[in-house]
Amino acid sequence: MSSTCLSSVLTHANLTMYHTGIADVQQQQQQQQQQQQLNALSGSNAAHVFGPAYSCGINTGQWYKQTSPHSWTAENVLEWISDHVESTKFDASTLSLNSCTMDGSALCQMSQEQMIGIFGPQLGPHLLHNLQEHKTKYELQSLSGPELNETCQLLDSFLHNLNFQNFQTFPLLSTVRIGIDEEPVLKREVVYSEDLSTFTVGPVTPLQEDYLSDNQSDSEYSSSSNSLLCSFSGHSSPESASGESDPEFSYPLISKANIKSEKGETRLKRPRGRPPKVNKGQSSGSVYECPKKNKHVPRGTHLWEFIRDILVHPEKNQGLMKWEDRREGVFKFLKSEAVAQMWGQKKKNNSMTYEKLSRAMRYYYKREILERVDGRRLVYKFGRNSSGWKVEELGVNI
């Protein structure tokens, strides 16, 4: 993954311009750079370039998302477009910088037809939908309590009914949190649909409740966002202030990819294992410094139980995994990254990947909770120390 992206380039450029009163020549250079970045997105998988975590704006300093679309600058608009180019894997070669150059006010006045005309039938509706979300988000800040909740539900239903299921997941109002930390905050969960490209909003079913049970008491859990689950904070909470999404507190998060991207240059080799814990309030300035999760995550379901539950509840399965040999307990990941994301969601860890999940799975071999299935990718088998999946235990017919 590239360590630079259009968003950060633009943000940096904005701040630079603000502070120095940059000259026209430099603006032209910047525009050229922006166009080059847009072009760079075309023909390549933007999601690979930026990674899923970027699609909701973390780590990029996308402070424009904290302001009303009406007050976006032209650069903000461009940045916003580039975000969605990447999230929809849209071929940006069909976009010209000129057509994308407008401020937030002009953007908000555009009709659906105009959006489609400029951005095409794929990106246009997607942008329109997201713009509506941004606009509504700031309109909702003047509301509160039950009124907000009701409005949010209505809008959720409305947004959910929009047919954008071919796009990657983006946040609904159900994930908007408004209020200060001391007060009960509005936070409803989302449950992924069959292919995880969409999610369900609304009353939580008992089965869904299983998934979400660990999240019920996490009122302290604040905004964090990724491509699958995004929460916005209407106001900066103490936690969000130290989190990823607060523009004023954007940390120089150094990812694995970032380090790799600097290979061959003055690369600081990362020591093995997890970076050392940074004490509260201590700003070490270390390159390993990153937003720290200080949420209390009650230990609940273990990973293998989470996997088992997906398998034994077809309604939870959603095509993520399947039994290869039901009686022997052999199963296969069909959507490994999706399962990892769900596991990450459950553990409130947005950076979970299949690679990490599989490492945890491999630790189960020693404990005989899982057994190796040699030569078969994404295939595992429950071991003798696992339970709750056997046909006899469940009394199911196969």
Add this chain to the structure above:
DNA sequence: TAGGAGTTTCCTGATT
């Protein structure tokens, strides 16, 4: 507060 359990994160190298 220490220590264990269960991950999580990062890494290198091998295999598919």
Add this chain to the structure above:
DNA sequence: TAATCAGGAAACTCCT
């Protein structure tokens, strides 16, 4: 070449 597997190492959170 990318994805996956394998496993070492160390840090993390939670629980007792």
